[in-house]
Amino acid sequence: MWILRKILHPMDTVQAAEFLIDRLKLTKTNDEFFSSMSQKK
Template identity: 55%
Template structure:
Protein backbone atom coordinates (compact mmCIF):
# COMPACT_ATOMS: atom_id res chain seq x y z
CA UNK A 1 0.00 0.00 0.00
CA UNK A 2 2.99 2.28 0.54
CA UNK A 3 5.56 2.77 -2.22
CA UNK A 4 8.97 1.27 -1.35
CA UNK A 5 10.78 4.63 -1.33
CA UNK A 6 8.28 6.13 1.14
CA UNK A 7 8.35 2.99 3.27
CA UNK A 8 12.14 3.26 3.52
CA UNK A 9 11.82 6.88 4.67
CA UNK A 10 9.17 5.90 7.21
CA UNK A 11 11.57 3.34 8.71
CA UNK A 12 14.32 5.98 8.93
CA UNK A 13 11.93 8.40 10.61
CA UNK A 14 10.89 5.75 13.14
CA UNK A 15 14.55 5.04 13.93
CA UNK A 16 15.15 8.76 14.53
CA UNK A 17 12.09 9.16 16.75
CA UNK A 18 12.46 5.93 18.74
CA UNK A 19 15.23 7.01 21.16
CA UNK A 20 13.51 10.34 21.86
CA UNK A 21 11.01 10.78 24.63
CA UNK A 22 7.37 10.94 23.60
CA UNK A 23 7.05 14.72 23.96
CA UNK A 24 10.38 15.39 22.22
CA UNK A 25 9.48 13.07 19.34
CA UNK A 26 6.08 14.69 18.82
CA UNK A 27 7.55 18.20 18.98
CA UNK A 28 10.28 17.24 16.51
CA UNK A 29 7.82 15.62 14.11
CA UNK A 30 5.31 18.46 14.30
CA UNK A 31 8.06 21.01 13.72
CA UNK A 32 9.17 19.19 10.58
CA UNK A 33 5.61 18.66 9.33
CA UNK A 34 4.81 22.35 9.74
CA UNK A 35 7.53 23.13 7.20
CA UNK A 36 5.53 21.36 4.46
CA UNK A 37 1.99 21.64 3.15
CA UNK A 38 1.32 17.93 2.59
CA UNK A 39 2.81 14.66 3.84
CA UNK A 40 4.14 13.78 0.38
CA UNK A 41 6.20 16.97 0.40
CA UNK A 42 7.50 16.07 3.87
CA UNK A 43 8.74 12.68 2.69
CA UNK A 44 10.13 14.21 -0.51
CA UNK A 45 12.30 16.56 1.58
CA UNK A 46 13.84 13.68 3.53
CA UNK A 47 17.38 12.93 2.34
CA UNK A 48 17.31 9.14 2.17
Protein backbone atom coordinates in the same frame (compact mmCIF):
# COMPACT_ATOMS: atom_id res chain seq x y z
CA MET B 1 8.28 5.00 7.01
CA TRP B 2 11.22 3.16 8.58
CA ILE B 3 13.29 6.33 8.26
CA LEU B 4 10.82 8.15 10.48
CA ARG B 5 10.87 5.35 13.05
CA LYS B 6 14.68 5.33 12.99
CA ILE B 7 14.80 9.09 13.64
CA LEU B 8 12.18 9.04 16.41
CA HIS B 9 13.37 5.91 18.24
CA PRO B 10 16.07 7.54 20.41
CA MET B 11 13.78 10.44 21.38
CA ASP B 12 11.41 10.51 24.33
CA THR B 13 7.69 11.00 23.63
CA VAL B 14 7.59 14.78 24.09
CA GLN B 15 10.75 15.33 22.09
CA ALA B 16 9.45 13.16 19.23
CA ALA B 17 6.09 14.96 19.17
CA GLU B 18 7.78 18.38 19.09
CA PHE B 19 10.11 17.22 16.32
CA LEU B 20 7.18 15.97 14.23
CA ILE B 21 5.12 19.12 14.74
CA ASP B 22 8.04 21.37 13.82
CA ARG B 23 8.83 19.31 10.74
CA LEU B 24 5.19 19.14 9.63
CA LYS B 25 4.93 22.93 9.81
CA LEU B 26 7.72 23.18 7.22
CA THR B 27 5.99 21.00 4.61
CA LYS B 28 2.75 21.22 2.66
CA THR B 29 2.25 17.58 1.63
CA ASN B 30 2.98 14.11 2.97
CA ASP B 31 5.36 13.49 0.06
CA GLU B 32 7.29 16.63 0.91
CA PHE B 33 7.38 15.64 4.59
CA PHE B 34 8.74 12.14 3.94
CA SER B 35 11.24 13.47 1.41
CA SER B 36 12.55 15.88 4.03
CA MET B 37 12.91 12.99 6.49
CA SER B 38 15.10 11.02 4.12
CA GLN B 39 17.29 14.05 3.39
CA LYS B 40 17.81 15.31 6.95
CA LYS B 41 18.38 12.51 9.42
